[in-house]
Amino acid sequence: MNSTASAGSLGSDAIAGSKLVLALEWIQANTSFWSVMLTLIIGIVVYDQVNYLIKKGSIVGPTFKIWPIMGPFLESVDPKFEEYYNKWMSGPLSCVSVFHKFVVIASTRDLARKILTSPAYVKPCVVDVAIKILRPTNWVFLDGKAHLDYRKGLNNLFTRKSLGIYLPHQENIYDQYFDRFVNVSKNGPIPFMHEFREINCAVSLRTFCGTYITEDQVRIIADNYYKITAALELVNFPIVLPFTKTWYGKKCADMTMDIFAKCAAMSKKAMAEKKEVTCTMDAWIKAMNDSRDEAEANGTKRSIREFTNKEISETIFTFLFASQDASSSATTWLFQLVADNPDVLEKIRAEQLAVRGGDPTKRITLDMVDEMHYTNMVVKECLRLRPPVLMVPYVAKKDYPISEDYTVPKGAMVIPTLYPSLHDPEVYDQPEEFIPERWEEGTTASKGHKNWLVFGTGPHVCLGQKYAVMHFMTMIGKASLELEWSHTITDLSEKIKVFATIFPQDDCILQFKRRDLHAVAA
Numbered sequence: 207m208n209s210t211a212s213a214g215s216l217g218s219d220a221i222a223g224s225k226l227v228l229a230l231e232w233i234q235a236n237t238s239f240w241s242v243m244l245t246l247i248i249g250i251v252v253y254d255q256v257n258y259l260i261k262k263g264s265i266v267g268p269t270f271k272i273w274p275i276m277g278p279f280l281e282s283v284d285p286k287f288e289e290y291y292n293k294w295m296s297g298p299l300s301c302v303s304v305f306h307k308f309v310v311i312a313s314t315r316d317l318a319r320k321i322l323t324s325p326a327y328v329k330p331c332v333v334d335v336a337i338k339i340l341r342p343t344n345w346v347f348l349d350g351k352a353h354l355d356y357r358k359g360l361n362n363l364f365t366r367k368s369l370g371i372y373l374p375h376q377e378n379i380y381d382q383y384f385d386r387f388v389n390v391s392k393n394g395p396i397p398f399m400h401e402f403r404e405i406n407c408a409v410s411l412r413t414f415c416g417t418y419i420t421e422d423q424v425r426i427i428a429d430n431y432y433k434i435t436a437a438l439e440l441v442n443f444p445i446v447l448p449f450t451k452t453w454y455g456k457k458c459a460d461m462t463m464d465i466f467a468k469c470a471a472m473s474k475k476a477m478a479e480k481k482e483v484t485c486t487m488d489a490w491i492k493a494m495n496d497s498r499d500e501a502e503a504n505g506t507k508r509s510i511r512e513f514t515n516k517e518i519s520e521t522i523f524t525f526l527f528a529s530q531d532a533s534s535s536a537t538t539w540l541f542q543l544v545a546d547n548p549d550v551l552e553k554i555r556a557e558q559l560a561v562r563g564g565d566p567t568k569r570i571t572l573d574m575v576d577e578m579h580y581t582n583m584v585v586k587e588c589l590r591l592r593p594p595v596l597m598v599p600y601v602a603k604k605d606y607p608i609s610e611d612y613t614v615p616k617g618a619m620v621i622p623t624l625y626p627s628l629h630d631p632e633v634y635d636q637p638e639e640f641i642p643e644r645w646e647e648g649t650t651a652s653k654g655h656k657n658w659l660v661f662g663t664g665p666h667v668c669l670g671q672k673y674a675v676m677h678f679m680t681m682i683g684k685a686s687l688e689l690e691w692s693h694t695i696t697d698l699s700e701k702i703k704v705f706a707t708i709f710p711q712d713d714c715i716l717q718f719k720r721r722d723l724h725a726v727a728a
């Protein structure tokens with residue numbers, strides 16, 4: 207044997223042997239990696255399923271999470287009214303688990319009320335990204351006594367006196383937008399949902415900021431507000447990455463709050479100069495100044511502390527945020543329902559003319575609003591039939607014994623549902639029909655206060671509810687006198703789409719024309 211050859215064959219044997227060792231090591235290393243991974247995944251899935259089953263307890267819900275870990279995440283990205291409805295009908299308490307979030311849904315009137323009035327156990331739950339968009343310092347994230355104290359200082363912004371001050375500004379916006387409604391639909395019927403979102407944004411901005419906010423600023427905010435709604439949808443990416451929905455939403459929110467802070471500075475100057483109160487900011491700042499002057503004069507503690515322009519801007523932003531989607535939803539259904547029920551429209555018209563003493567051009571006053579009984583019933587019925595807010599998400603601060611046989615686990619989301627209570631056949635005969643007369647005095651509906659959950663109840667009950675109802679009454683009342691509008695009914699008109707609140711799936715196709723006010727006058 208040639209030594210070089212044997213050395214060579216020895217070398218190749220050694221190489222082959224070391225390759226084998228390496229291969230074995232590789233298999234061993236990789237097998238253990240994959241088996242560890244597999245065991246881990248199976249462990250997580252089993253833990254997630256068991257955890258779900260324990261939390262679910264006796265209430266209705268899928269037997270297992272059909273999609274492991276993520277649950278029905280994809281359904282919640284594009285929520286369907288029918289899916290919500292089926293869930294509510296599945297039982298008084300039902301549940302669902304999406305990723306690590308366990309959610310309990312309460313579908314009866316009494317359970318919904320119980321949750322809304324149990325601040326010791328629950329607090330409102332906001333989507334993660336809301337803290338970034340509304341800013342962590344915002345009052346809406348306060349809980350318990352801190353929330354109550356803050357809210358007390360805001361109550362007088364929506365008193366009867368304050369509403370009377372806001373009314374002329376609202377009417378100016380109606381004038382401006384009614385012209386626009388006619389103009390944009392002059393060539394034929396068009397979807398109006400977007401127009402209704404804009405008029406509501408403009409009305410809110412004038413009400414909250416008076417004339418401190420410019421026409422251009424109103425237009426920019428009204429044009430862009432939908433970005434904030436999209437950013438705050440129930441399911442959204444929680445990190446604000448550039449060019450995502452949440453990024454655009456945050457930019458729009460920051461721009462709006464900057465404008466509000468500048469308006470607050472102008473309002474402070476005007477109130478210091480003892481000018482007239484014209485808007486929500488003025489009313490708030492005047493109350494602050496009055497409390498300071500009173501405390502100085504009497505040597506007592508101030509009842510309202512000094513708020514910075516930034517704080518005022520953040521709070522006013524929550525008003526816009528709380529009102530915008532719900533008011534746009536209500537406005538859309540209101541114009542649609544009234545158009546589809548010409549007899550109702552005729553009755554509104556007759557009442558509106560009567561409260562104006564036969565002069566359709568008379569400017570609206572609070573005393574007139576007090577006389578609009580039928581118009582009020584129409585608005586209430588619209589809000590009942592199509593409640594803008596279907597559900598209000600809360601979170602359990604500790605284990606919450608919600609019923610005799612079920613305790614909501616700490617950290618779970620618990621969602622009172624408002625819709626079923628407003629469609630309860632025991633209180634509302636033919637609940638799916640639009641019948642304003644059901645609200646006449648003495649009827650079961652008018653006495654069913656417990657079912658009236660349109661604006662929630664308890665410590666977080668809607669702060670702007672009186673203002674909202676008055677706005678809808680005055681807007682539809684004035685429109686009934688000055689405008690003729692026709693609704694193009696499609697297969698989708700009565701189908702509900704969910705976009706934060708609810709809208710007709712065809713976006714409400716309308717055409718507006720001006721009425722001849724000389725012919726209208728009595």
Ligand code: HEM
Pocket residue numbers: 322330346357524525526528529532533536593594595598660661662663664665666667668669670671673674
């Ligand atoms: C159709 C119109 C509206 C509907 C259906 C509506 C409905 C609601 C609901 C269901 C809640 C939650 C209540 C609860 O948790 O018990 C709420 C809270 C709130 N709403 Fe409204 N709202 C409307 C308009 C407005 C307007 C116009 C404003 C402001 C001017 C407003 C300001 C607020 C505020 C600030 C809260 C939070 C209150 C708190 O946490 O203490 N809302 N609203």
